Amino acid sequence: MVIVGGGFAGIHAAKSLAGMPVEVTVVDRSNHHLFQPLLYQVALAVLSPADIAQPIRSILRKQKNVEVLMEEVTGIDTTARRVVLRSGTQLPYDYLALAAGATHSYFGNDRWAELAPGLKTVENALEIRRRVLLAFELAERQVVERGWHPALNFVVIGGGPTGVELAGAISDIAQLYMRHDFRNIDPTKSRVMLLDGGPRVLAAYPADLSAKAEATLKRLGVEVHTNSHVTGVGPGWVEAGGRKFESVVTLWAAGVQASPLGKMLGAPVDHRGCVKVDATLNPAGMPEVFVLGDLAHFEQDGHQVPGVAQPAMQMGDHLARMIAADLAHRPRPAFRYFDKGDMATIGRMSAVAKVEWPFKAHLSGLPAWVTWLTVHIFFLIGFRSRVSVFAAWIWTYFTFTRGARLITGDKQLPGWDDHLSPESTTNNAKAAD
Amino acid sequence: MVIVGGGFAGIHAAKSLAGMPVEVTVVDRSNHHLFQPLLYQVALAVLSPADIAQPIRSILRKQKNVEVLMEEVTGIDTTARRVVLRSGTQLPYDYLALAAGATHSYFGNDRWAELAPGLKTVENALEIRRRVLLAFELAERQVVERGWHPALNFVVIGGGPTGVELAGAISDIAQLYMRHDFRNIDPTKSRVMLLDGGPRVLAAYPADLSAKAEATLKRLGVEVHTNSHVTGVGPGWVEAGGRKFESVVTLWAAGVQASPLGKMLGAPVDHRGCVKVDATLNPAGMPEVFVLGDLAHFEQDGHQVPGVAQPAMQMGDHLARMIAADLAHRPRPAFRYFDKGDMATIGRMSAVAKVEWPFKAHLSGLPAWVTWLTVHIFFLIGFRSRVSVFAAWIWTYFTFTRGARLITGDKQLPGWDDHLSPESTTNNAKAAD
Numbered sequence: 001m002v003i004v005g006g007g008f009a010g011i012h013a014a015k016s017l018a019g020m021p022v023e024v025t026v027v028d029r030s031n032h033h034l035f036q037p038l039l040y041q042v043a044l045a046v047l048s049p050a051d052i053a054q055p056i057r058s059i060l061r062k063q064k065n066v067e068v069l070m071e072e073v074t075g076i077d078t079t080a081r082r083v084v085l086r087s088g089t090q091l092p093y094d095y096l097a098l099a100a101g102a103t104h105s106y107f108g109n110d111r112w113a114e115l116a117p118g119l120k121t122v123e124n125a126l127e128i129r130r131r132v133l134l135a136f137e138l139a140e141r142q143v144v145e146r147g148w149h150p151a152l153n154f155v156v157i158g159g160g161p162t163g164v165e166l167a168g169a170i171s172d173i174a175q176l177y178m179r180h181d182f183r184n185i186d187p188t189k190s191r192v193m194l195l196d197g198g199p200r201v202l203a204a205y206p207a208d209l210s211a212k213a214e215a216t217l218k219r220l221g222v223e224v225h226t227n228s229h230v231t232g233v234g235p236g237w238v239e240a241g242g243r244k245f246e247s248v249v250t251l252w253a254a255g256v257q258a259s260p261l262g263k264m265l266g267a268p269v270d271h272r273g274c275v276k277v278d279a280t281l282n283p284a285g286m287p288e289v290f291v292l293g294d295l296a297h298f299e300q301d302g303h304q305v306p307g308v309a310q311p312a313m314q315m316g317d318h319l320a321r322m323i324a325a326d327l328a329h330r331p332r333p334a335f336r337y338f339d340k341g342d343m344a345t346i347g348r349m350s351a352v353a354k355v356e357w358p359f360k361a362h363l364s365g366l367p368a369w370v371t372w373l374t375v376h377i378f379f380l381i382g383f384r385s386r387v388s389v390f391a392a393w394i395w396t397y398f399t400f401t402r403g404a405r406l407i408t409g410d411k412q413l414p415g416w417d418d419h420l421s422p423e424s425t426t427n428n429a430k431a432a433d
Numbered sequence: 434m435v436i437v438g439g440g441f442a443g444i445h446a447a448k449s450l451a452g453m454p455v456e457v458t459v460v461d462r463s464n465h466h467l468f469q470p471l472l473y474q475v476a477l478a479v480l481s482p483a484d485i486a487q488p489i490r491s492i493l494r495k496q497k498n499v500e501v502l503m504e505e506v507t508g509i510d511t512t513a514r515r516v517v518l519r520s521g522t523q524l525p526y527d528y529l530a531l532a533a534g535a536t537h538s539y540f541g542n543d544r545w546a547e548l549a550p551g552l553k554t555v556e557n558a559l560e561i562r563r564r565v566l567l568a569f570e571l572a573e574r575q576v577v578e579r580g581w582h583p584a585l586n587f588v589v590i591g592g593g594p595t596g597v598e599l600a601g602a603i604s605d606i607a608q609l610y611m612r613h614d615f616r617n618i619d620p621t622k623s624r625v626m627l628l629d630g631g632p633r634v635l636a637a638y639p640a641d642l643s644a645k646a647e648a649t650l651k652r653l654g655v656e657v658h659t660n661s662h663v664t665g666v667g668p669g670w671v672e673a674g675g676r677k678f679e680s681v682v683t684l685w686a687a688g689v690q691a692s693p694l695g696k697m698l699g700a701p702v703d704h705r706g707c708v709k710v711d712a713t714l715n716p717a718g719m720p721e722v723f724v725l726g727d728l729a730h731f732e733q734d735g736h737q738v739p740g741v742a743q744p745a746m747q748m749g750d751h752l753a754r755m756i757a758a759d760l761a762h763r764p765r766p767a768f769r770y771f772d773k774g775d776m777a778t779i780g781r782m783s784a785v786a787k788v789e790w791p792f793k794a795h796l797s798g799l800p801a802w803v804t805w806l807t808v809h810i811f812f813l814i815g816f817r818s819r820v821s822v823f824a825a826w827i828w829t830y831f832t833f834t835r836g837a838r839l840i841t842g843d844k845q846l847p848g849w850d851d852h853l854s855p856e857s858t859t860n861n862a863k864a865a866d
Contacts (some may be wrong), residue, residue, distance in 0.1 A: 031570055031840040048481035050837035057614040060833065067616040069577060070570040070739040070840075122841050137464055137503040144502055145522040181490045183500040384828050384836055388821065395817050401491065403817055404483035407464040407503075408555050 005099035006056040009293030012316025029072040043128035044169040045402040077169035081400035099292040100259035112233040116250040143184035150191035155247040158254030159196030167194040171220045197229035209352040212364040216346045235415025279334035434528040437490040442532035442726030447747025462505040476561035477602040478835040532725040538690035545666040549683040576617035585623035588680040591687030592629030594777035600627040603782030605655040630662035642785040645797040649779045670846025712767035
């Protein structure tokens with residue numbers, strides 16, 4: 001069996017097959033499994049990448065029926081039952097579990113990617129960290145050098161969980177963590193804007209939690225602009241809902257699209273490229289192919305199961321049950337998503353949570369945040385990560401210091417020098433005057 | 434006063450001036466102070482960059498007479514008493530403390546830099562980590578794809594403390610930490626070669642400790658080639674002492690040269706570009722300029738003080754005493770380096786140490802390593818770093834797992850595809866056969 005992808009679905013699939021008479025090859029173009037729900041904390045300098053990433057081959061080290069290949073899959077030949085690697089090598093399979101995930105969608109405007117990075121990989125997170133921290137440094141420097149600095153406006157595009165978490169965390173950095181570090185600028189005068197094309201943030205959540213989230217964001221000073229569909233992104237600005245927003249750092253959390261590998265199966269896909277699968281997670285007419293995680297379009301009780309961590313893990317776990325059924329010549333059991341709920345943090349010590357299990361509740365504020373904390377520590381793969389992440393959080397929350405405030409790589413911001421002028425600054429220029 | 438550089442000398446200089454009637458500006462092109470003695474542990478996947486790096490402005494946050502500027506210094510006008518920034522802005526000074534440090538020297542062969550990265554910055558460390566970890570992944574992949582892999586030869590050029598520490602740590606990774614992670618290659622068959630142009634490793638140490646270090650390296654399986662001056666570096670090979678060594682990853686730890694800012698003072702410099710300073714750390718005829726750290730060529734009792742952390746810290750601390758003397762119209766006190774000793778680790782739980790204070794001794798093996806551990810934890814700036822570094826070490830040493838085994842960035846190695854062929858492999862090809 002070949003498993004493509006070392007995310008939640010792929011890792012759970014490989015682990016579930018432990019001890020079974022199946023030879024498994026896990027192929028991923030990166031060497032690490034990522035605990036994606038905490039990636040925004042790497043982007044905003046709370047955690048280090050290694051706190052939430054572990055080598056795939058370390059995770060599966062003890063499982064003798066698994067080998068791991070760090071390589072990119074560029075094609076799938078479902079007729080010959082082969083996976084095509086970037087080198088041209090073909091990897092034959094009897095079973096294929098495709099769990100290649102999703103990436104950002106810029107809705108056809110791929111040139112926006114450089115101007116407004118999204119958050120899917122460790123590299124993305126480090127790029128966002130670099131930009132956000134650099135904006136404050138460049139502003140401080142510019143006051144010394146030219147006597148003014150552009151307004152420290154941060155624009156986050158997309159009001160889903162990632163957008164809400166990023167906006168809340170940037171506000172925290174500016175309002176709490178940096179306030180005593182600068183002499184010439186006042187970081188607390190930064191503006192954080194969250195833009196969403198729809199009528200409310202966290203559209204997938206119940207309406208009362210959306211309202212709570214928006215209220216919390218506003219209390220943190222985040223400007224929430226709903227019904228503001230983005231029509232343009234340039235260096236130093238974003239155009240949305242007929243308005244032009246100035247921006248020194250723009251982040252993208254608006255849309256996802258499925259891995260292009262989904263379409264290569266030749267089976268029906270939805271508008272985002274997710275492969276439509278039946279109750280046993282197979283595309284139509286391909287019983288030897290399973291599609292897992294957010295690459296799968298799986299409907300249950302008339303609703304599409306969301307592309308988050310929980311269903312991905314459960315699909316991975318379910319794979320072993322189906323293979324066991326095949327080996328015993330029994331019919332495969334149908335997959336059913338067991339929804340325990342969903343949650344998103346909003347800045348320091350606040351969150352919203354829709355709890356489905358072990359009881360049903362809508363939580364917000366500190367109770368939701370404590371729930372979030374507990375669940376995320378519990379699900380982190382690896383004991384070391386649990387300890388180091390927990391230690392970093394305690395440190396951050398009690399000392400108001402962020403442990404990973406590191407700028408690495410290029411020292412430029414797109415548009416900083418070319419597209420911002422003293423005339424265009426609308427707030428905190430010369431904050432020190 | 435302007436302090437150029439946020440290394441050990443610059444940070445200690447700024448801290449020593451706390452509470453004095455001096456306005457201080459610290460200028461550094463990077464936003465963080467780096468605990469350089471542990472940088473090789475970032476390069477070899479034990480620690481995360483944030484464990485040993487802290488924002489300069491956080492360190493100096495509470496010191497109201499200090500401001501921090503993240504900017505590159507490109508020139509010095511000693512006549513007009515101005516520091517020139519990359520933007521062209523000039524920063525006037527009454528006192529200048531130049532602590533801009535040193536960087537690698539490729540002895541005029543700058544094209545070797547891409548082929549054999551050195552270890553000075555966080556970016557360097559991540560690049561070395563990327564290459565070393567990637568070599569194992571590419572070898573594993575290549576066995577699957579083509580049935581063989583190039584010999585996993587790692588060549589470290591330069592037998593000083595950095596070279597010895599890198600070679601020992603690579604050997605540890607290959608021999609201990611990766612042995613159960615691969616299915617097609619045998620990482621324990623890797624070869625690590627340490628090349629030095631001189632007759633012994635750790636040339637600055639007493640001869641008995643050099644011999645101990647070489648013996649320990651050999652016990653770890655490191656091949657030590659002394660009297661092997663490097664004459665060529667290419668993709669996949671190194672030429673030294675008339676021999677050609679194959680290499681999948683080449684690292685440079687051979688030479689340092691002073692920051693080019695040293696020469697811009699117009700004062701006498703030595704062959705490495707270090708500025709010759711007198712007993713009060715001034716270049717000839719410039720009482721308002723101090724040169725600190727490894728940019729200074731300071732002689733004491735007929736010997737040049739080495740370019741390591743301890744003298745840099747002491748020079749920084751001494752600055753305040755000299756400024757205080759100026760303010761009181763007293764003569765400046767002379768600087769005297771108080772040498773407490775020097776040490777280098779060699780792989781897991783071994784080291785050599787030349788102790789000068791509080792007693793004189795030559796230590797090696799485990800006692801030297803325990804000394805090294807204690808000193809390094811004690812001198813780490815910031816309580817959080819102490820805790821997280823200590824936790825990472827305990828984890829690493831007891832579980833034989835490295836916490837930061839993360840490959841980020843480009844997925845290629847120079848020379849891997851072009852310059853290595855099945856014929857050229859001399860060892861562990863098809864290790865799994």
